[in-house]
């Protein structure tokens with residue numbers, strides 16, 4: 001028996017990294033999975049991987065900043081699998097910039113994906129789940145950068161801090177409205193994904209950067225995507241049914 005049997009999950013940014021690992025794990029544990037991404041080829045490949053392993057998956061292209069696409073995606077999930085129980089708002093981007101140097105254009109682009117995307121995903125998840133079958137769990141991926149600041153990551157800090165407190169507001173709204181919907185955040189430390197690899201490549205020293213970042217985590221290593229997917233699985237399952245408005249920090253001791 002799987003830990004999320006009979007549930008339907010939607011994972012944004014499911015083509016790579018943390019989203020891919022979360023989609024695969026939720027499917028392995030019994031969920032039917034809708035995964036979405038702007039990257040069509042890689043997203044379709046993940047859906048095929050799930051199907052080959054005997055799971056059920058649907059890939060849809062989606063830019064999480066587009067509200068009309070959210071309406072279509074939720075409707076397609078309902079038509080294919082009958083409703084939504086777990087929504088993982090994972091799609092995100094990371095760009096470096098200080099409070100003094102960041103351009104308004106870069107700031108707005110990052111806010112649009114990391115904050116508007118989570119807002120829209122939460123809003124449409126609530127609308128789909130409140131009258132849908134079973135219970136709902138919305139999992140918004142924040143970051144250690146939503147808890148502690150980095151002088152080079154001004155907009156990223158602001159977006160991830162925004163995800164953290166927005167999710168608490170949404171959790172209280174759902175609880176007070178009497179919906180059977182929980183909203184929580186996950187705060188990963190540095191996780192070895194294409195996002196981090198791209199960042200270290202831009203600095204010109206992937207292996208050196210990897211060692212420096214590993215040492216920033218008291219546990220002595222960076223995280224792997226599955227380290228976060230296990231958190232997604234817990235928050236998506238009924239094992240966490242008393243948890244809402246909470247933060248799951250999975251960071252190898254980084255913020256301790």
Ligand code: NAD
Pocket residue numbers: 012013014015016017018019036037038039062063064065090091092093094113117141142143144187188189190191192193194195196
């Ligand atoms: P990644 O770049 O490896 O994967 C992100 C995925 O999101 C990609 O497949 C990308 O195509 C997709 N995406 C980007 N913009 C999108 C958009 N507008 N609409 C739909 N999809 C879009 O990143 P990752 O490291 O797996 O990060 C996933 C999430 O975890 C992000 O929110 C990130 O901020 C957060 N996070 C990552 C780390 C880390 O160290 N990797 C740490 C803390 C938090």
